Amino acid sequence: MPLAEEHFFNLAAKSKSEGETMKFDEFLASEVNALKEKKLNWKLRELQGPSLPRSKVDGKEVLMLCSNNYLGLSNHPALKEAAIRAVQTHGAGSGSVRAIAGTQDLHFKLERTIARFKHTQAALYFQTGFAANQGSIPCLSGEGDLLVSDELNHGSIIDGVRLSKAERAIYKHCDMQDLERVLREAKAKNYRHIFVITDGVFSMDGDIAPLDQIEKIAHDYGAVVYVDDAHGDGVLGEHGRGIVSHFRLEGKIEIEMGTFSKAFGVVGGYVAGSQALYDYLQNKARSFLLSGSAPPATVAACTAALELLEKDDSLVKKLWENTRYYKSQLVSMGFDIGSSQTPITPIMLGESKLAQDFAEELFKEGVFALPIVYPMVAQGKARIRTMVTAAHTREDLDFALAAIERVGKRLGVGKK
Numbered sequence: 061m062p063l064a065e066e067h068f069f070n071l072a073a074k075s076k077s078e079g080e081t082m083k084f085d086e087f088l089a090s091e092v093n094a095l096k097e098k099k100l101n102w103k104l105r106e107l108q109g110p111s112l113p114r115s116k117v118d119g120k121e122v123l124m125l126c127s128n129n130y131l132g133l134s135n136h137p138a139l140k141e142a143a144i145r146a147v148q149t150h151g152a153g154s155g156s157v158r159a160i161a162g163t164q165d166l167h168f169k170l171e172r173t174i175a176r177f178k179h180t181q182a183a184l185y186f187q188t189g190f191a192a193n194q195g196s197i198p199c200l201s202g203e204g205d206l207l208v209s210d211e212l213n214h215g216s217i218i219d220g221v222r223l224s225k226a227e228r229a230i231y232k233h234c235d236m237q238d239l240e241r242v243l244r245e246a247k248a249k250n251y252r253h254i255f256v257i258t259d260g261v262f263s264m265d266g267d268i269a270p271l272d273q274i275e276k277i278a279h280d281y282g283a284v285v286y287v288d289d290a291h292g293d294g295v296l297g298e299h300g301r302g303i304v305s306h307f308r309l310e311g312k313i314e315i316e317m318g319t320f321s322k323a324f325g326v327v328g329g330y331v332a333g334s335q336a337l338y339d340y341l342q343n344k345a346r347s348f349l350l351s352g353s354a355p356p357a358t359v360a361a362c363t364a365a366l367e368l369l370e371k372d373d374s375l376v377k378k379l380w381e382n383t384r385y386y387k388s389q390l391v392s393m394g395f396d397i398g399s400s401q402t403p404i405t406p407i408m409l410g411e412s413k414l415a416q417d418f419a420e421e422l423f424k425e426g427v428f429a430l431p432i433v434y435p436m437v438a439q440g441k442a443r444i445r446t447m448v449t450a451a452h453t454r455e456d457l458d459f460a461l462a463a464i465e466r467v468g469k470r471l472g473v474g475k476k
Contacts, residue, residue: 061233061453062082064196064416066212067238067297067380068203069249070432071380072203074171075269078090078127079355081297081449084095084322086093086206090258091275097213097290098198099251099283099412099413099416099433100433100434100435102177103121104142105117105398105428106118108236110130110135111124111127111134112124112132112451113132113449113451113453113456114456115155115438120423120426121186121426121458122346122423122426122427122428123426123427123428123456123463124372124428124449125140125427125429125446125447125448126265126428126429126430126445126446126447126458127447127449128291128321128322128323128447129322129323129449130268130294130295130299130322130323130379130403130448130449130450131294131323131324131325131369131375131376131379131449131450131451132375132382132449132450132451133294133323133324133325133326133365133375133459134325134326136364136368138368139325139326139361139364139365139368140171140361141364141395142361142363142364143160143180143358143360143361143362143364144357144367145360146166146356146357146360146361147356147357148242149356149381150164150356150360151165152355152356153352153356154352154353154355154356156353157349157350157351157352157353157392158348158349158353159342161350163353164252164353164356166356166359166363167185167353167354167359168351168362169363170185170359170362170363170366171183171185171210171338171362172364173183173274173328173367174330174332174366175332177301177366177370178301178302178314178316178318178332178367179301179304179305179306179310179311179383180332180333180334181332181333181334181335181338182332182333182334182335182338182340183329183330183331183332184187184330184332184337184338184342184348185197185328185329185330185354185362186328186329186330186331186345186347186348186351187327187328187329187331187347187351187352187353188319188327188328188356189216189273189288189290189317189318189319189320189321189328189329190216190219190329190332191329191347191348191351191364192216192317192318192319192329192330192347193216193217193219193220193288193317193329194216194219194220194223194347195221195341195345195348196286196315196317196341196345197217197221197223197224197255197286197349198220198223198225198259198313198333199340199341199345199346200255200286200340200341201224201253202224202225202226203223203225203226203254204226204251204253205225205226205227205245205251205253205254205255206226206228206229206249206251206253206254206255206257207221207224207226207228207229207255207257208228208229208230208231208242208243208246208256208257208283209221209228209229209230209231209238209254209257209258210231210232210233210234210257210258210259210262210269211231211232211233212233212259212262212265212273212472213257213259213288214259214263214266214288214290214466215257216287217257217259218244221257223402224442226255227312227407229242229246230242233262234267234269234270234416236270236273236274236277238429239256239274239277239278240277243256243278243281243283243306244281247281247282249417252284253284253472254281254283254284255283255284255285256274256277256278256284256285256286257286257288258274258282258287259268259286259288259290260269260286260287260288260289260290260291260292260302260303261289261290261291261292261295261296261303261401261402261404262291263290263291263404263436264404264436264443265398265399265400265404265444266399266400266401266402266403266404266405266408267289267399267400267404267433268292268296268306268399268401268402269287269427270305271285271287271303271304271309271313272307272458275307275309275312279312282314284314285312285313285314286314286317287303287304287315287316287317288317288318288319289302289303289316289317289318290319290322291305291319291322291332291402291404291470292306292318293318293319293322293323293324293329293375294322294323294365294369295323295376295379295402295403296323296402298321298373299370299376300373300375300376302316302318302370304422304457306315309314313333313398314334314337315331315332315334315337315360316331316332316333317330317331318330318332320362320365323347324362324365324366325361325365326358326361326362326365327354327358327425328354328358328359328362332344337358341407342449375450376450377447379403379449381404381448382403382448382449382450382452382454383402383403383405383448384459385410385454385457386405386446386448386457386460386461388406389457389461389472390405390407390461390464393461393474393475394468394469394474394475395407395408395439395464395469395474396408398443401446403448403449404445404447405441405445405446405448406444406445407443407444407446407447407464408433408443409442409444409473410441410442411433411440412431412434412442412470414442414473415432415433415442415443416431416433417430417471418431418444418467418468418471418473419431419444421467421471422467422469425466426459426463427459427460427464429444429445429446430444430445431444431445432441432444432445446460
């Protein structure tokens with residue numbers, strides 16, 4: 061999620077006289093206290109067991125309404141069985157990085173499966189989605205290049221862009237006229253390469269990037285398209301193949317990045333595209349080269365998730381059935397769900413304190429959903445970010461909706 065670091069990290073008041081050295085731990089404590097005073101600190105709740113529609117959190121059974129586990133695969137028998145078998149046949153870990161002695165046959169099988177699933181020539185698996193962006197963006201771009209990024213792109217994209225020696229430009233969120241303006245101005249500067257980078261689905265608002273328009277505009281100006289499909293995988297497209305499938309752009313998008321930590325229910329990232337892209341990243345991406353390889357259980361479970369979706373898209377259909385019902389009920393209750401087009405469904409509340417109070421009241425009602433407040437979103441755009449999954453039953457959704465309606469009435473939100 062994008063953060064305004066200049067606000068986030070400079071909140072501590074100066075409590076000591078100028079020139080006096082503050083002990084490091086005291087400095088850290090003062091920063092954290094400043095966050096707490098402004099209610100901007102993360103409170104980590106403890107998930108005590110698997111991620112299920114009804115989960116035990118901080119000792120309380122709650123309805124899980126904030127997980128990225130869109131298809132409910134994190135506890136699926138096929139994934140667990142694949143993980144157990146992999147431990148039995150390949151051990152707990154490889155004991156090395158991929159580039160030395162840590163590439164097992166399971167890693168190659170997963171990469172072939174990703175490429176087949178995404179309809180690309182090849183795919184490189186990374187330890188996390190964050191590592192995929194942080195490793196790929198700076199090694200694909202450099203001096204003489206330009207990176208053009210949507211203003212609401214994920215923090216892992218932002219960090220990847222910052223690590224690059226390329227020049228940077230930002231276009232207004234999903235604003236195609238502004239994107240074309242940036243590219244038109246860039247054309248006269250004779251860059252070596254221009255990259256247009258966008259999230260496929262934006263994680264705070266749940267809206268979908270107009271990738272069909274982005275592809276046309278970018279290629280009209282000779283730019284390369286890089287799409288982060290973290291929240292599109294398993295959600296959009298045929299059998300959950302993602303945003304490129306959704307817009308029928310197979311073979312037209314140069315770089316597809318995604319993650320296994322959301323709809324696929326495991327962990328890891330990937331970059332899919334041409335064989336040349338695979339070969340280049342395998343030799344150049346430092347987050348791939350210098351990190352220990354993912355353990356066999358993880359890799360096998362990722363493969364099992366893709367194989368399951370290749371054979372059966374019923375979970376994707378169930379996800380959308382639940383999403384349509386949930387959203388329609390929220391709107392009928394008078395709640396503002398913003399510009400969401402996906403299972404990511406914000407309940408727009410405006411003020412940060414109201415969002416925090418709303419989340420606390422929901423937890424008391426047995427519903428676990430997180431407040432998203434400034435600086436994670438702009439001032440006045442605080443919301444409860446709710447996530448529907450295929451694993452939710454109609455009874456689960458009705459339970460959540462009833463709780464949301466009760467809390468809304470207590471706090472003066474929703475239908476009057």
